Amino acid sequence: MKKREFLKKVAVFTTGITLFPSCGVNKIANATNKIKRIRTAHIGVGGMGMEDLQAIASHQLVDVAALCDVDANNLEAAKVLFPQAKIYKDYRKLLKEMEGEVDAVIVSTPDHTHAPASMMAMELGKAVYCQKPLAHKVSEARAMQKIAKEKSLITQMGIQVHSFYDYKLATLLIQDGIIGKVSTVRAWTPRNWGYGPAPEGEDSVPAHLDWNLWLGTAPKRPYKEEIYHPGKWRNLLDYGCSTLGDMGVHIFDTPYNALQLDVPKTITNKCRAPNGFGFPEKSEVTYQFPGTKYTTENHTWIWSDGEAPAPHEDLKLPNDEMLHDQGAMFIGEKGRLYLPHFQLMPKLIVNGKYQDIDISKFNLEEPVRDYAVEAPKHYHQFIDACLGKDKCTAPFSYASRLTETILLGVLAGRFPNQTLHWNSAAAKFEEEEANQYLDTKYRTF
Numbered sequence: 001m002k003k004r005e006f007l008k009k010v011a012v013f014t015t016g017i018t019l020f021p022s023c024g025v026n027k028i029a030n031a032t033n034k035i036k037r038i039r040t041a042h043i044g045v046g047g048m049g050m051e052d053l054q055a056i057a058s059h060q061l062v063d064v065a066a067l068c069d070v071d072a073n074n075l076e077a078a079k080v081l082f083p084q085a086k087i088y089k090d091y092r093k094l095l096k097e098m099e100g101e102v103d104a105v106i107v108s109t110p111d112h113t114h115a116p117a118s119m120m121a122m123e124l125g126k127a128v129y130c131q132k133p134l135a136h137k138v139s140e141a142r143a144m145q146k147i148a149k150e151k152s153l154i155t156q157m158g159i160q161v162h163s164f165y166d167y168k169l170a171t172l173l174i175q176d177g178i179i180g181k182v183s184t185v186r187a188w189t190p191r192n193w194g195y196g197p198a199p200e201g202e203d204s205v206p207a208h209l210d211w212n213l214w215l216g217t218a219p220k221r222p223y224k225e226e227i228y229h230p231g232k233w234r235n236l237l238d239y240g241c242s243t244l245g246d247m248g249v250h251i252f253d254t255p256y257n258a259l260q261l262d263v264p265k266t267i268t269n270k271c272r273a274p275n276g277f278g279f280p281e282k283s284e285v286t287y288q289f290p291g292t293k294y295t296t297e298n299h300t301w302i303w304s305d306g307e308a309p310a311p312h313e314d315l316k317l318p319n320d321e322m323l324h325d326q327g328a329m330f331i332g333e334k335g336r337l338y339l340p341h342f343q344l345m346p347k348l349i350v351n352g353k354y355q356d357i358d359i360s361k362f363n364l365e366e367p368v369r370d371y372a373v374e375a376p377k378h379y380h381q382f383i384d385a386c387l388g389k390d391k392c393t394a395p396f397s398y399a400s401r402l403t404e405t406i407l408l409g410v411l412a413g414r415f416p417n418q419t420l421h422w423n424s425a426a427a428k429f430e431e432e433e434a435n436q437y438l439d440t441k442y443r444t445f
């Protein structure tokens with residue numbers, strides 16, 4: 001089933017509500033002088049969803065109105081914290097019943113449910129905070145950006161480090177020309193979200209989990225313990241987006257933002273042959289981008305995951321220092337800017353030596369090194385934008401392009417060592433066989 005059909009099905013399921021309510025469209029943006037508090041619904045409240053819930057609720061003008069999770073244990077834990085909220089295990093039912101009692105929807109589910117849940121919320125004119133990556137498929141990311149634009153909705157992708165000191169500083173430094181035009185960015189993590197072929201057999205589904213709802217629009221599979229839920233889904237093709245689609249969204253966010261990149265022209269993923277179930281354990285992905293005013297005419301990204309990056313001149317640190325296990329290196333005409341991940345100051349390297357950086361002209365506040373203090377800022381920015389007091393810095397217009405870029409690299413893992421050519425205007429690869437993976441058939445559930 002394609003997205004349009006899914007939304008039609010949703011309309012059938014939600015008989016009695018209007019999927020395109022005129023009053024719901026842009027409701028928040030148009031009535032900021034009337035709305036004094038934001039009522040939130042949270043879809044997925046275990047794992048990161050619990051952090052999202054608490055960070056959003058820590059805004060003093062938020063009322064948590066509804067909680068949804070397919071795992072009754074996680075739902076119960078959230079309900080203890082917010083006993084006044086209504087609880088649901090099916091987000092479609094929540095959105096149908098609470099349409100008039102919710103202003104903003106927070107989506108913190110596994111990646112394959114980001115678009116189906118967010119699209120339905122946006123069809124109802126709701127502001128949406130959706131975890132990274134924005135979507136599981138390129139076509140979904142584009143559809144999410146389109147509807148957010150058409151309805152002028154307030155949106156934010158859940159990349160909270162986007163609002164952290166060191167990343168903002170690195171963006172200012174790069175745009176100020178500290179290393180001149182940037183030819184290459186290298187980014188790396190040793191994390192490994194790979195997995196082998198599909199396991200055999202079936203386990204009984206625990207009583208607290210609704211497996212059909214967990215699968216949602218994704219293909220049906222027998223339940224197996226320790227393979228999918230919780231968290232393990234990120235290693236699997238049908239539900240997650242591999243290490244690149246997870247850590248890459250955070251680590252490439254600053255280069256993407258600072259260099260004002262669009263989507264790439266070519267992508268090559270060096271990895272093992274696909275097995276149809278789990279992602280490769282190691283990848284090295286090379287992207288070529290059209291130039292921008294902050295880059296050389298052609299700009300290259302090189303991503304490496306699953307182990308430490310191969311030694312390279314670009315990654316040599318002064319004084320034989322060890323490279324931080326995760327991070328990014330900008331390579332420019334006048335030097336390099338090293339941005340370890342995370343909450344660490346960017347460092348300038350020129351001719352093999354560290355150089356002091358004058359940051360006084362940027363008028364930044366003092367760095368905050370406490371995650372618990374920094375992280376809520378990104379969430380509060382979203383709520384403040386809903387209240388008409390601020391602007392989101394990672395809206396879907398931005399997040400969809402970053403996500404598309406990341407997902408193209410993930411998809412290229414299906415064609416190991418082959419260079420794929422992306423036609424952004426047509427939203428197609430020149431290599432016809434790769435186009436089947438841009439969209440997805442939605443299962444009726």
Ligand SMILES: NC(=O)c1ccc[n+]([C@@H]2O[C@H](COP(=O)([O-])OP(=O)(O)OC[C@H]3O[C@@H](n4cnc5c(N)ncnc54)[C@H](O)[C@@H]3O)[C@@H](O)[C@H]2O)c1
Nearest residue numbers: 044046047048069070071074108109131132158214230231
């Ligand atoms: N921004 C960050 O720093 C960060 C960190 C971790 C995870 N994430 C993102 O958060 C999302 C969740 O990741 P996680 O590690 O918490 O996964 P998880 O599997 O640990 O938790 C997902 C939660 O969603 C629930 N859920 C699953 N399907 C659902 C559905 N259809 N409706 C309602 N609830 C559903 C699960 O029961 C569980 O409570 C992912 O998109 C991930 O990329 C972001």
